[in-house]
Amino acid sequence: MKFKIKTNLVSGILMALFSGYMLYVMPKQVKVPAYDSGAPSPRIIPGICLIVILICSIVLIIESLVFKKEKIVEFDWNNEKPAILLIAILCIYVFLIIKIGFILASAITFTVVLLYCGERKPFIYIFTIALAVGIYFLFTLVFHVSLPAGILPF
Amino acid sequence: MDFTMITQAAAQTFTLYNIALIFGGLLIGMVIGCIPGLSVTLGIILMLPLTYNMEDAASAIILMLAVYVGGMYGGSISAITLNTPGTNSAIATTFDGYPLARKGKVKKALDVSLFASTFGGLFSALLLLLCAQLITKAVSKFTSVEYFALGIMGISLIAGVSGESLPKALISGMLGLLMACIGKDSVTGVSRYAFGSNVLRYGINILPAMIALIALMQVVDKLREFRLSGGKIKDANKIDSDGMTGKEAKSILPACFKSSAIASILGAMPGVGGGVAQFMCYNEVRRSSKHPEEFGKGCMEGIAAAESSNNAVVGSAMIPLLTLGIPGDGVTALLLGAFMLHGITPGPTMFTKQGVMAYTIIIGCLVANIFLYPIGKALTRAVAKVIQVRYTYLACAIIMFCFAGAFAASGHVKELILTAAILILSYVLTILDIDNTPLLLGMILEPIMEKYFVSASMAYDRDYSIFVRRPISLVILIITVVMVISMMRVNRRVNALNAEQEAAMAAEHEQMGSAEDAVRAVETAKADADASFEDSIADAVFEKEHVTAKPDVKVNKDQDKP
Numbered sequence: 001m002k003f004k005i006k007t008n009l010v011s012g013i014l015m016a017l018f019s020g021y022m023l024y025v026m027p028k029q030v031k032v033p034a035y036d037s038g039a040p041s042p043r044i045i046p047g048i049c050l051i052v053i054l055i056c057s058i059v060l061i062i063e064s065l066v067f068k069k070e071k072i073v074e075f076d077w078n079n080e081k082p083a084i085l086l087i088a089i090l091c092i093y094v095f096l097i098i099k100i101g102f103i104l105a106s107a108i109t110f111t112v113v114l115l116y117c118g119e120r121k122p123f124i125y126i127f128t129i130a131l132a133v134g135i136y137f138l139f140t141l142v143f144h145v146s147l148p149a150g151i152l153p154f
Numbered sequence: 155m156d157f158t159m160i161t162q163a164a165a166q167t168f169t170l171y172n173i174a175l176i177f178g179g180l181l182i183g184m185v186i187g188c189i190p191g192l193s194v195t196l197g198i199i200l201m202l203p204l205t206y207n208m209e210d211a212a213s214a215i216i217l218m219l220a221v222y223v224g225g226m227y228g229g230s231i232s233a234i235t236l237n238t239p240g241t242n243s244a245i246a247t248t249f250d251g252y253p254l255a256r257k258g259k260v261k262k263a264l265d266v267s268l269f270a271s272t273f274g275g276l277f278s279a280l281l282l283l284l285c286a287q288l289i290t291k292a293v294s295k296f297t298s299v300e301y302f303a304l305g306i307m308g309i310s311l312i313a314g315v316s317g318e319s320l321p322k323a324l325i326s327g328m329l330g331l332l333m334a335c336i337g338k339d340s341v342t343g344v345s346r347y348a349f350g351s352n353v354l355r356y357g358i359n360i361l362p363a364m365i366a367l368i369a370l371m372q373v374v375d376k377l378r379e380f381r382l383s384g385g386k387i388k389d390a391n392k393i394d395s396d397g398m399t400g401k402e403a404k405s406i407l408p409a410c411f412k413s414s415a416i417a418s419i420l421g422a423m424p425g426v427g428g429g430v431a432q433f434m435c436y437n438e439v440r441r442s443s444k445h446p447e448e449f450g451k452g453c454m455e456g457i458a459a460a461e462s463s464n465n466a467v468v469g470s471a472m473i474p475l476l477t478l479g480i481p482g483d484g485v486t487a488l489l490l491g492a493f494m495l496h497g498i499t500p501g502p503t504m505f506t507k508q509g510v511m512a513y514t515i516i517i518g519c520l521v522a523n524i525f526l527y528p529i530g531k532a533l534t535r536a537v538a539k540v541i542q543v544r545y546t547y548l549a550c551a552i553i554m555f556c557f558a559g560a561f562a563a564s565g566h567v568k569e570l571i572l573t574a575a576i577l578i579l580s581y582v583l584t585i586l587d588i589d590n591t592p593l594l595l596g597m598i599l600e601p602i603m604e605k606y607f608v609s610a611s612m613a614y615d616r617d618y619s620i621f622v623r624r625p626i627s628l629v630i631l632i633i634t635v636v637m638v639i640s641m642m643r644v645n646r647r648v649n650a651l652n653a654e655q656e657a658a659m660a661a662e663h664e665q666m667g668s669a670e671d672a673v674r675a676v677e678t679a680k681a682d683a684d685a686s687f688e689d690s691i692a693d694a695v696f697e698k699e700h701v702t703a704k705p706d707v708k709v710n711k712d713q714d715k716p
């Protein structure tokens with residue numbers, strides 16, 4: 001499956017919608033402090049950013065529709081599928097770290113990643129699991145950062 | 155120069171601990187730099203969690219600079235042995251490095267690269283040492299108004315030179331600023347765009363953002379490539395033992411000097427990185443060479459020009475970072491992030507308030523460049539073998555380390571959630587052809603910019619026109635606009651020229667390869683013909699012997715009969 005993305009037009013529309021929405025919710029999301037400390041309003045910097053994003057988005061839309069200046073990116077599903085799947089696996093990895101801990105989550109996730117990448121030799125699986133244990137103890141004992149242990153008793 | 159501070163800094167740099175860090179950093183940089191698809195930025199990001207608990211922030215920065223220096227040289231190892239640059243800054247190294255390697259002179263090419271890298275690195279590190287104090291004195295009268303203007307300059311220049319579209323780069327930069335605004339405002343205590351979420355309430359830490367935007371995206375890209383190619387690894391040229399001679403080293407000195415000087419000037423300009431500098435230096439050295447026709451065919455001057463330029467950028471890119479607080483490229487943007495994570499704000503005040511630390515970092519950079527030569531000499535052969543290691547071994551290790559490092563930012567699982575979310579955002583931006591370097595820079599610069607903006611506003615009673623009324627600030631803003639416009643034009647031209655040059659070189663390499671293949675084919679055919687001739691003679695002899703032997707056999711057989 002292949003399709004072409006008019007990146008100027010699409011990013012222009014998406015960013016315009018995003019900045020418009022963020023500007024719309026600004027009064028609720030960024031409240032002005034009850035008393036005046038002499039400091040500038042907390043809305044200034046985000047406000048400027050959103051307005052610049054909106055202006056740039058409009059410029060992109062005009063470039064695409066009026067001046068026909070476009071950068072077309074071909075989205076090839078066969079090419080993108082591995083990247084999307086890997087990102088999805090990494091999101092699940094985060095979920096698993098929170099639920100069952102770093103070591104078990106790493107063992108499960110990277111077994112899946114290695115299988116997906118076509119690795120068949122057992123050594124690489126053993127190496128990866130050993131690495132997960134090593135990194136866990138490196139952070140816990142050397143860097144004093146307690147990575148989530150999850151259901152394991154340490 | 156302040157010699158008292160330099161002496162103190164030298165004493166602090168030459169501790170066993172710092173020297174060990176420099177050795178380790180150089181080695182890690184060389185390994186990461188030589189793997190195509192993994193950049194120096196990834197190496198620096200991987201070092202960030204390691205440096206979290208370091209007592210001396212200067213040691214942390216020295217470690218990262220050593221990775222930067224090692225990575226710049228490491229990029230040339232795969233450029234020479236594989237014809238695939240390990241980093242973007244080593245593209246021009248393939249022009250002459252690979253042809254020389256194809257001639258069987260891999261060690262010579264690597265030696266030239268190491269010598270030129272060391273020369274370029276030392277040249278710019280010395281320049282950094284000499285210039286830092288001068289620039290700092292020149293900008294010592296800057297107030298928060300000017301610093302805010304400098305922040306705008308930094309983000310605009312990076313936006314101006316990254317990607318092909320200015321609106322897209324600006325969107326990216328502004329998204330970065332906006333993302334850094336999320337959470338509690340440090341001045342008023344007001345919550346900004348947290349949407350009632352616990353994950354967003356305390357803001358987005360730079361570390362998970364850096365990990366997701368740069369490191370994880372690179373690993374995902376490389377794993378995708380691995381999966382699509384079935385994990386095939388190109389055959390690397392074997393390293394011989396015939397290195398560079400003293401005479402040859404002398405002959406490439408002018409090229410090294412010229413290239414280092416040009417690259418140091420270019421590298422000190424915010425927005426120009428090693429990627430741009432290498433081509434300009436290569437072209438200039440070729441133009442002024444006595445044998446320009448040899449370039450692209452395995453000329454040592456060509457390798458020297460490319461390699462001394464990319465290492466010269468390391469020191470010179472630190473000039474605007476240390477003296478003005480403006481990062482010159484993506485790598486220095488990351489270093490700025492590292493400075494901030496360690497509670498240091500680079501700029502003129504750093505030289506007055508934390509002068510010893512500033513000089514310790516500069517001397518550390520100098521020492522890393524000095525040590526690059528012996529370490530490169532001793533370990534290049536071993537490091538080159540890493541290219542042949544299956545990527546899946548490294549990828550899993552890097553991903554685990556990245557998530558563990560992201561978690562270390564605050565020790566809370568929200569960092570992991572943010573890392574995953576920013577990874578998805580980064581992928582969407584890539585699909586939309588929006589470069590994420592300005593986004594990262596925006597995130598890094600926002601706290602500094604907002605700090606100066608608030609100080610300036612409060613000092614001038616919220617008179618925002620002060621940013622254009624103060625002459626120095628106005629001049630900085632005008633220079634920003636002029637530089638963005640001119641650099642966009644220059645960059646377009648340079649990119650077009652580079653693309654042409656790369657295509658021409660690729661065609662030449664292919665031609666060279668096919669010519670060599672043809673020669674090899676002829677040799678093989680000749681060898682085959684010889685072999686078949688020999689075979690036919692052997693067959694004839696065999697047949698003759700066989701025929702003559704037949705009666706013997708028969709006789710023997712007969713003899714064997716009872």
